[in-house]
Amino acid sequence: MSGVLANRRAIVTGGAGGMGRAHALRLASLGADVAIIDIDLDVAQRWQEELTAPTVADEIRALGVRSIAIQADITDAAAADAAVAQVVREWSGLDILVNNAGGAVTPYDRSTATTTTDEDVRRVVDLNLIGTVNMCRAAAPHLTRPGGSVVNIATIGVDVEAGTGQLALYAAAKAAVVRYTRSLAVELGPEGIRANALSPGLIQTARIRALAASRPGAGGGDPAAGIPLRRVGDPDDVSKAVAFLAGDDAAYVTGENLRVGGGIHLV
Numbered sequence: 508m509s510g511v512l513a514n515r516r517a518i519v520t521g522g523a524g525g526m527g528r529a530h531a532l533r534l535a536s537l538g539a540d541v542a543i544i545d546i547d548l549d550v551a552q553r554w555q556e557e558l559t560a561p562t563v564a565d566e567i568r569a570l571g572v573r574s575i576a577i578q579a580d581i582t583d584a585a586a587a588d589a590a591v592a593q594v595v596r597e598w599s600g601l602d603i604l605v606n607n608a609g610g611a612v613t614p615y616d617r618s619t620a621t622t623t624t625d626e627d628v629r630r631v632v633d634l635n636l637i638g639t640v641n642m643c644r645a646a647a648p649h650l651t652r653p654g655g656s657v658v659n660i661a662t663i664g665v666d667v668e669a670g671t672g673q674l675a676l677y678a679a680a681k682a683a684v685v686r687y688t689r690s691l692a693v694e695l696g697p698e699g700i701r702a703n704a705l706s707p708g709l710i711q712t713a714r715i716r717a718l719a720a721s722r723p724g725a726g727g728g729d730p731a732a733g734i735p736l737r738r739v740g741d742p743d744d745v746s747k748a749v750a751f752l753a754g755d756d757a758a759y760v761t762g763e764n765l766r767v768g769g770g771i772h773l774v
């Protein structure tokens with residue numbers, strides 16, 4: 508396989524649907540072997556996301572590279588370790604880790620700084636921060652030295668307020684991911700491993716389209732109107748930036764938080 512990521516071995520968490528699937532396919536189209544680790548390997552079907560093959564792993568293989576699909580919960584450190592170990596065993600190493608699994612998984616209407624429940628705090632921190640930490644710890648000893656690259660997905664919400672203070676703990680957990688990534692970059696930099704965060708803005712995935720269709724009129728107004736580039740993003744907008752950070756074009760970039768949001772954080 509040719510391409511700028513030829514012979515690289517990548518893991519994408521949450522790669523069975525949504526943006527994670529787009530990242531997996533982008534890396535594969537550039538020549539990387541891609542393993543997806545997801546708690547729900549059938550998530551695409553659940554949100555009527557159209558696949559071009561029976562599974563995302565089949566879609567990846569159709570691009571001429573290898574793929575492994577592993578069902579695992581990244582919030583469970585032992586499960587994260589086992590999933591990484593399986594990839595390393597089968598492919599004799601690892602070059603790229605994209606920590607994409609995450610999300611604002613708790614009810615929006617009780618997500619401000621003072622209304623978030625104990626249970627919601629734990630859920631959102633567990634998935635977005637602890638899951639990322641588990642995967643970084645599991646992968647770090649195996650990443651290629653020099654040349655390994657970690658991309659941790661955060662959110663533009665680190666810099667932009669949602670509504671009237673909603674998604675407070677989601678933003679806080681992702682801010683912690685951005686900060687953790689800087690420490691990771693400092694720790695692993697001397698061994699030639701880079702670590703960057705990437706913060707997507709408003710991105711229209713199949714899940715978000717399906718949710719909008721089930722709640723006509725929800726949200727109100729045109730979300731693109733408040734974005735300098737006057738459109739919401741699509742998963743490929745983010746995937747191109749993931750591929751940049753993962754590959755050698757970003758060889759001297761580490762510890763950054765690349766915002767991919769059409770400039771929404773500027774206004």
Ligand SMILES: NC(=O)c1ccc[n+]([C@@H]2O[C@H](COP(=O)([O-])OP(=O)(O)OC[C@H]3O[C@@H](n4cnc5c(N)ncnc54)[C@H](O)[C@@H]3O)[C@@H](O)[C@H]2O)c1
Pocket residue numbers: 520521522523524525526527544545546547550579580581582607608609610611634638660661662663706707708709710711712714715
């Ligand atoms: N969609 C947006 O507009 C947007 C904006 C900013 C940031 N983000 C971030 O981008 C990433 C992807 O967002 P998305 O909208 O595609 O999300 P999504 O909910 O559509 O996909 C998340 C994926 O992670 C998997 N997953 C969930 N919990 C897991 C666990 N414990 N272990 C393993 N896999 C798990 C899911 O099955 C799913 O495949 C997330 O980190 C999210 O916070 C999304």
